[in-house]
Amino acid sequence: MAARDNHGNTPPWGANFGVIGKPLRKVDGIAKATGAAIYTDDIQLPGMLHAKTLRSPHAHARVRSVDASAALALEGVHAVITGADMPIKYGVIPWTQDENALAVDRVRFIGDPVAAVAAVDEDTANAALKLIAVDYEVLHAFLDPFESLVRHEPAIHADRKEGNISKHVRLEFGEVDALAKSADVVLEDEYSFHGSTHAPIEPHCAVATFSADGLLTLWSATQITHYVHRALAQVLELPAQKIRVIQPCLGGAFGGKSDPFSLEFCVSKLAMVTGRPVKMLYTREEVFYAHRGRHPMFMKYRTAAQANGRITSVDAKILIDGGSYSSFGLVTTYYAGQLLTGPYDFPSYRFDSTRVFTNKPPCGPKRGHGSVQPRFAFEVQLDQLAERLKLDPIELRRVNFQGSQTRTVNGQRVTSNGFLECLDSVERASGWKKKRAKLPFGRGLGVAGSMYISGTNYPVYPNKMPQAGVQLKLDRSGVVTVFTGGNDIGQGSNSMCAYIVAEELGVPVEHVRVVAADTDLCPVDLGAYSSRVTFMVGNATIDACRKVRRQIVAAVAKKWAVDPGRVRLMPGVAIDLEDPAKALSTAEAFQLAEEEFDTLGATGSYNTPTLGGDYRGGSIGASPAYSFTAHVVEASVDTETGRIQVHDVWCAHDCGRALNPMLVAGQIEGSVYMGIAEALLEEHKVNRFGLHQGPSLLDYRLPTSVDTPELHALIVESLDPEGPYGAKEAGEGPLHSSIPALSNAIFDAVGIRMKHLPFTPGRVLELLREKDALEESKSAGAAARGQA
Amino acid sequence: MRLLNLRVNGDALSTAAPAHWTLLEVLRYRLGLTGSKQGCDKGDCGACTVLVDGKPVLSCLTLAALVEGREVTTIDGLMPAHIRAGGTGADPVQEAFDRCGALQCGFCQPGMMLSARALLNRTPHPTRAEIKDALAGNLCRCTGYTQILQAVELVIAEAGGAAVVPTDWRAELEQ
Ligand code: FES
Ligand code: FES
Numbered sequence: 001m002a003a004r005d006n007h008g009n010t011p012p013w014g015a016n017f018g019v020i021g022k023p024l025r026k027v028d029g030i031a032k033a034t035g036a037a038i039y040t041d042d043i044q045l046p047g048m049l050h051a052k053t054l055r056s057p058h059a060h061a062r063v064r065s066v067d068a069s070a071a072l073a074l075e076g077v078h079a080v081i082t083g084a085d086m087p088i089k090y091g092v093i094p095w096t097q098d099e100n101a102l103a104v105d106r107v108r109f110i111g112d113p114v115a116a117v118a119a120v121d122e123d124t125a126n127a128a129l130k131l132i133a134v135d136y137e138v139l140h141a142f143l144d145p146f147e148s149l150v151r152h153e154p155a156i157h158a159d160r161k162e163g164n165i166s167k168h169v170r171l172e173f174g175e176v177d178a179l180a181k182s183a184d185v186v187l188e189d190e191y192s193f194h195g196s197t198h199a200p201i202e203p204h205c206a207v208a209t210f211s212a213d214g215l216l217t218l219w220s221a222t223q224i225t226h227y228v229h230r231a232l233a234q235v236l237e238l239p240a241q242k243i244r245v246i247q248p249c250l251g252g253a254f255g256g257k258s259d260p261f262s263l264e265f266c267v268s269k270l271a272m273v274t275g276r277p278v279k280m281l282y283t284r285e286e287v288f289y290a291h292r293g294r295h296p297m298f299m300k301y302r303t304a305a306q307a308n309g310r311i312t313s314v315d316a317k318i319l320i321d322g323g324s325y326s327s328f329g330l331v332t333t334y335y336a337g338q339l340l341t342g343p344y345d346f347p348s349y350r351f352d353s354t355r356v357f358t359n360k361p362p363c364g365p366k367r368g369h370g371s372v373q374p375r376f377a378f379e380v381q382l383d384q385l386a387e388r389l390k391l392d393p394i395e396l397r398r399v400n401f402q403g404s405q406t407r408t409v410n411g412q413r414v415t416s417n418g419f420l421e422c423l424d425s426v427e428r429a430s431g432w433k434k435k436r437a438k439l440p441f442g443r444g445l446g447v448a449g450s451m452y453i454s455g456t457n458y459p460v461y462p463n464k465m466p467q468a469g470v471q472l473k474l475d476r477s478g479v480v481t482v483f484t485g486g487n488d489i490g491q492g493s494n495s496m497c498a499y500i501v502a503e504e505l506g507v508p509v510e511h512v513r514v515v516a517a518d519t520d521l522c523p524v525d526l527g528a529y530s531s532r533v534t535f536m537v538g539n540a541t542i543d544a545c546r547k548v549r550r551q552i553v554a555a556v557a558k559k560w561a562v563d564p565g566r567v568r569l570m571p572g573v574a575i576d577l578e579d580p581a582k583a584l585s586t587a588e589a590f591q592l593a594e595e596e597f598d599t600l601g602a603t604g605s606y607n608t609p610t611l612g613g614d615y616r617g618g619s620i621g622a623s624p625a626y627s628f629t630a631h632v633v634e635a636s637v638d639t640e641t642g643r644i645q646v647h648d649v650w651c652a653h654d655c656g657r658a659l660n661p662m663l664v665a666g667q668i669e670g671s672v673y674m675g676i677a678e679a680l681l682e683e684h685k686v687n688r689f690g691l692h693q694g695p696s697l698l699d700y701r702l703p704t705s706v707d708t709p710e711l712h713a714l715i716v717e718s719l720d721p722e723g724p725y726g727a728k729e730a731g732e733g734p735l736h737s738s739i740p741a742l743s744n745a746i747f748d749a750v751g752i753r754m755k756h757l758p759f760t761p762g763r764v765l766e767l768l769r770e771k772d773a774l775e776e777s778k779s780a781g782a783a784a785r786g787q788a
Numbered sequence: 789m790r791l792l793n794l795r796v797n798g799d800a801l802s803t804a805a806p807a808h809w810t811l812l813e814v815l816r817y818r819l820g821l822t823g824s825k826q827g828c829d830k831g832d833c834g835a836c837t838v839l840v841d842g843k844p845v846l847s848c849l850t851l852a853a854l855v856e857g858r859e860v861t862t863i864d865g866l867m868p869a870h871i872r873a874g875g876t877g878a879d880p881v882q883e884a885f886d887r888c889g890a891l892q893c894g895f896c897q898p899g900m901m902l903s904a905r906a907l908l909n910r911t912p913h914p915t916r917a918e919i920k921d922a923l924a925g926n927l928c929r930c931t932g933y934t935q936i937l938q939a940v941e942l943v944i945a946e947a948g949g950a951a952v953v954p955t956d957w958r959a960e961l962e963q
Contacts, residue, residue, distance in 0.1 A: 032894030035823020042822035251895030490893025673932030
């Protein structure tokens with residue numbers, strides 16, 4: 001690991017921070033509050049055309065021909081493009097590029113894009129779509145992942161060796177079967193996780209212009225500008241130097257804006273062929289079909305343990321319904337197994353996970369990518385284990401804690417680990433000891449724990465360049481501009497950069513400007529995914545600041561003729577620690593440094609150290625640091641109606657150091673809300689024709705302020721040795737264990753095991769009936785024995 | 789095309805738009821008032837909420853022609869109105885949302901803040917349940933609503949001159 005990558009969790013001048021750790025406003029907060037912030041659809045350019053997409057009405061079909069002549073003849077239509085205009089495939093993972101911006105010869109789900117129209121307005125574009133004639137040959141549609149596992153004709157992707165298998169991973173560590181055999185208790189059970197989607201309130205939108213000298217500019221609601229940049233170059237066959245991608249203010253993403261999307265290519269191509277700016281805004285229905293949401297998973301777990309609760313062996317078999325394209329699926333298939341190996345220590349582990357293609361909207365990364373589903377299954381199984389062994393479920397988790405500075409069974413390095421504090425925190429805050437198993441029938445508490453990555457050391461395309469880069473420009477006025485390729489998707493990454501710059505260079509936060517996610521202006525960053533931004537961009541920002549800070553301190557020290565160690569930069573002033581009467585404003589300090597060293601600026605970067613297990617796939621799931629979470633949920637169940645009500649959720653999350661505790665709390669609360677929502681209300685599902693069962697924000701039931709339980713965010717700070725000031729992620733980890741904790745609370749409330757999501761009233765009633773029947777037959781048996 | 793004479797954020801404005809255009813479309817794409825957001829265009833999300841004669845209305849379900857002669861307030865108009873009324877800076881609701889961290893992606897918030905503003909105009913001291921009810925038509929996908937509720941309560945407390953104890957998410961640990 002290069003020295004530049006590790007600045008320690010405390011600055012050399014000590015940890016009495018002026019900015020870090022304070023609940024400050026966001027740098028873009030007031031612009032968002034006043035309506036001044038510009039989102040993609042707010043961009044209007046002179047002469048701009050509006051584009052619309054024609055989508056497949058069939059779940060699986062060959063496209064024999066597309067005839068756009070009638071559409072082209074319509075007054076106001078400027079261009080129609082089809083797959084033939086952009087035949088080159090793309091896909092976020094270089095090894096599995098299987099998508100076309102518009103169907104080339106095959107459509108693979110209802111909603112697959114087939115043609116795009118640019119017209120003077122949306123009405124004309126919509127009218128033109130109706131005039132495009134497509135000749136389809138309908139093929140057998142795979143809607144059941146178990147069918148895709150065994151039937152490979154007609155192959156959804158013809159060029160795949162493995163038929164309709166998208167990816168298969170089997171990894172084994174330690175003596176899984178032998179240890180299971182010698183264990184005191186072995187539990188085996190099946191679980192399933194349904195599909196859910198991100199549903200950001202902002203629909204996908206893109207605007208493109210193509211200048212007379214051949215420069216393509218794309219504004220897009222994306223969370224990964226850099227990959228869109230690369231994909232555009234590839235598909236449009238333009239040199240990357242001729243493309244500029246800009247992410248305006250983004251209205252939510254949660255993983256749902258990570259892939260390159262059809263509209264980004266379409267508006268670009270349409271701008272190129274018309275010479276006019278072109279915008280496309282997905283309807284809400286299209287957002288549901290574009291999807292890339294949580295993969296449905298069917299999971300079998302076998303966990304073996306000693307009588308004292310120590311886990312000795314875990315064996316998992318997972319079937320993943322990938323939908324129609326690969327997307328991030330290679331990573332999903334690994335993550336489904338690789339990310340289970342904490343916060344507990346077990347000596348043996350095997351997972352066998354298979355992702356298959358089906359003719360449904362493609363799945364991808366949703367908050368907690370690939371690991372929320374296995375975590376649900378495993379944490380419910382741990383609760384079953386605690387029940388069997390008559391152990392307190394929190395105690396069971398404590399007994400198996402892996403510790404910090406350790407290695408997982410699959411060879412991942414774990415540095416800081418605050419999981420025990422998380423457990424303590426939720427146990428105390430929830431009143432666990434007084435309430436669990438002691439509340440009246442119908443109400444109960446459940447616990448669960450989890451871990452997640454803070455970035456991954458696996459860049460999506462292999463390269464040795466920095467994963468995050470940051471550039472600073474210091475102005476004589478005392479303003480610092482920071483240029484970052486990082487994508488602020490609402491999580492506050494731009495603010496995070498500003499806080500660090502303010503802390504390091506002694507400027508008030510409001511004197512820091514952040515220019516982000518513009519490929520012409522900002523150094524490359526790999527984007528907002530895998531919870532990497534705070535860790536990587538934060539470290540890169542510190543790296544850049546330290547360089548220029550040295551210059552400022554040296555110039556001030558020279559002026560005062562004191563040792564540089566005596567110079568301290570505070571927000572707005574530089575002071576002499578031994579003679580506080582000596583002080584200079586930030587602007588004066590900058591000017592001294594500029595006189596001494598010329599125009600001020602610096603670059604900084606971050607790259608992960610070499611990480612991961614020594615086996616194929618060992619670097620997938622390897623993270624420079626892991627976050628840890630524990631949840632306690634208090635819920636009640638109405639045994640008449642089957643309705644579940646969640647009253648309170650306590651979520652303690654180890655985020656390393658909270659750079660801004662208010663924003664961390666917001667991430668925790670948003671994660672918990674989203675987890676409980678997908679457990680109880682949401683379901684992304686297609687019917688037997690492949691048609692979405694309710695592609696609207698009414699039918700896909702997002703909780704409102706009235707439906708959301710009381711959320712208690714509890715921050716645990718384990719100070720990671722390598723995170724920026726010790727920080728780790730907070731945006732995805734806190735979702736994971738909310739769902740199994742709810743299942744476990746339902747068990748405490750009414751004694752039924754919810755092993756299949758979503759937890760609908762119907763399912764609750766069914767399990768309650770089964771339980772009653774079982775108890776009746778037991779008591780009947782006991783009565784019969786009594787008589788005998 | 790239809791000629792529209794509207795009153796928006798205190799100004800009398802005329803424009804022309806297709807007769808079927810909604811108020812949201814006219815505000816955003818004719819008048820350039822892009823503060824109001826479109827999340828669904830069918831009345832499900834509340835992002836497009838504006839005030840018509842002080843009452844929250846879904847502008848994506850309201851034909852622009854129907855609000856002629858009525859006073860429309862959008863998020864873009866809150867700060868100017870606050871300044872006209874003798875205040876400085878943004879409306880206290882906008883300020884509080886910012887100070888409480890409620891603006892994550894911010895996309896739902898123009899609608900959310902206008903619903904909150906309308907509530908506080910008619911009920912200066914709502915209970916938490918009343919606040920939740922008033923905001924139930926505005927979906928937020930980012931926050932889990934907690935910091936939004938805290939923001940509204942901050943406005944109420946400060947309007948009454950109460951000192952507000954800041955939330956400390958780490959207090960629990962230090963006990
Ligand atoms: S855009 Fe009007 S309710 Fe969603
Ligand atoms: S802040 Fe993003 S949807 Fe509410």
